[in-house]
Amino acid sequence: MTLEVSIQARAPIPLAVDFSVGKDELLALVGPSGAGKTTVLRVIAGLHLPDEGRVSVGRAAWLDRATGLALPTHRRRIGMVFQSYALFPHLTAAENLMLAMDRPDPAKARQLLDLVHLQGFADRKPSQLSGGQQQRVAVARALAREPAVLLLDEPFSAVDRAQREGLQAELLTLRDRLAMPVVLVTHDLNEAQLLSDRMLVLDHGHMVRIGTTAEVMADPVALRSLGVREAAALLPARITGEVQDGLTRLETATGPIYLAGVTGPAGSMVRVRIMAHEVILSRARPTGLSAQNILPAVITSLQEGDGPAVMVHLAIGPDAVLARITRRSVAELGLAPGQTVHVILKSMAVARDHIAAGTGLSA
Amino acid sequence: MDWQALTLSLGLAFWTVLILLPLSVLAGRWLAYGRFRGKALVEALVMLPLVLPPTVLGYYLLVGFGRNARLGELWQGLFGHPLAFSFEGLVLASVLFNLPFAIQPAQRGFEAIPVSLREAAACSGLSPWYALWKVDLPLAWPGIVTAMVLTFAHTLGEFGIVLMVGGSIPGQTKTIAIAIYDRVQAFDTDGAGVMAATLVAISFLTIAATYWLSSRAGRRLL
Structure with missing residues (x-):
């Protein structure tokens, strides 16, 4: 009803x-x-x-x-x-x-x-x-x-x-x-x-x-x-059995990420809430970086607001992620829809309670 | 020791409590939850007997009970004897002058129940009357017990109004308080002393029992 x-x-x-x-x-x-x-x-x-x-x-x-x-x-x-x-x-x-x-x-x-x-x-x-x-x-x-x-x-x-x-x-x-x-x-x-x-x-x-x-x-x-600091996307990922130095390896559609505080049986799905303002974008795959999580992604659209920031919609395989970066960065990197970029995420930028079990609700 | 007067006083207190118990629950709940125009006026009226000299209230009751007044006339027509100087008249007067003692603590008891609990009762599908029985009364009972204890003890000790509307008819309206006064007037200090001590004992026991109950309930009743 x-x-x-x-x-x-x-x-x-x-x-x-x-x-x-x-x-x-x-x-x-x-x-x-x-x-x-x-x-x-x-x-x-x-x-x-x-x-x-x-x-x-x-x-x-x-x-x-x-x-x-x-x-x-x-x-x-x-x-x-x-x-x-x-x-x-x-x-x-x-x-x-x-x-x-x-x-x-x-x-x-x-x-x-x-x-x-x-x-x-x-x-x-x-x-x-x-x-x-x-x-x-x-x-x-x-x-x-x-x-x-x-x-x-x-x-x-x-x-x-x-x-x-x-x-x-x-x-x-x-x-x-x-x-x-x-x-x-x-x-x-x-x-x-x-x-x-x-x-x-x-x-x-x-x-x-x-x-x-x-x-x-x-x-x-x-x-x-x-x-606007609340803008975020839920990225589905599968828990692997691997745990090292307190970080759990999770498998996303386009590669592994390492996060702390993940609990759940190996093989089960979780959803990771990724805050748009925590995401860094790079045209080339970066090396020599402390951030552990680098995922290839395709830009689906760019959305400009009133302020200095631009919301970048990205596809990681079939899943969507948001990045909120400055207009200036968009211009310098020459970002445009269809391009492949690398999404960089600090492990520590994902709070413990931003990881939930399940694959999504209505899906 | 005037046993007849003591029995009469206890009977008067019993009937007063019996009548005021449902009245205090309904009026207390109404005043605690109700939002209406003139609420302050109603509350003031309820409290009025507390500040009025008993003789003033007694005077108006005596006039109202008289054969020339509508209430007195109605009573005479129905029961064949006047309301004034009768036990029934005394009970009615007692109910009126105990209104503040009965309603106020009951009202405070209901007011102490959080609004969210009453809403939870409704959300749980309880009709207002069922909620009164299952939620409100079990939570407000310390206030209601307080109200009844005060009413009981206060009725035993009331003197002025009883004298005004009841006179001092043995077995009809001569309460223990009046009997003590009578004994003193007759220079029977021993008789007055025994009855005074009895009244002290009964009142003390009533209040003490309430404190004992409230310590068991973990909540203050008085």
């Missing part, structure tokens, strides 16, 4: 959005704080009533201001994960889940807790769980309702970085089992890029851009709202 959302509002913040999310699809709502991301989520949940708008899932309408329809929150089949988790503090983990079920079923609660790797924690109260464990209970409780739509409001922002990686990886594996539209609100573009199929960029309540994650993360208009 497809979630369709259309909202127009003037107060408390102006909003004008119109989008749909298919089943099996994860849409990330991104944008600066105060852009209205959470408000959009609250409209879907029925926690906020906009001046005008329509929300429907499949053939069922939840909100239609034109006809005066506004289903109360408890009658909408939503699974909501709050930023603060909002677990019921007087109930155990299992009881939190059962309260959200139409027919409380301890066996089903146990299954769901197993699913989020919380075996043996069923009888703990939220205060007896760590932040990461509470987050898992919150996800399991959202699923316990058997929702038609899953809504995630900054679900990873309250856990530390080390835990976040693990939880994000779990959400990715969980997604394969969920056949429902998922809307993720986040201010973390790395998280959005690693988890989402499509992205919606909001700024001051209006839609700057909606599109596939790769499109949006390379789009200069979208990046103006997000901060």
